[in-house]
Amino acid sequence: MTNEGDDDRWATFTEGFVVPIAGLLALLFAVMAGMTVRPALSGAASDRLTPLIFAGGALLCFRIRQRAVAARDDD
DSSP: OOSSOOHHHHHHHHHHHHHHHHHHHHHHHHHHHHHHHHHHHHSOGGGGHHHHHHHHHHHHHHHHHHHHHHHHHHO
16 A cells, blocks of 8 residues: 555545535525625625625635536546
8 A cells, every 4th residue: 555645536526526515605605795785785884895705705616616517527
């Protein structure tokens, strides 16, 4: 036995879990962004950044999901 990683094992792990988890995180961040818009508009000026951060997180997770799907299709 060696201490080197097995490439097949890691490929199976990422193919099975990255796409659904990234999709759920994108959905979660999008919902949180939508829920914080009304309080942000009626609150202080510093509260207006919260929905933008959540929207950015949703876009980042969606982009990670797209890359994972594209990587799966390339194989």
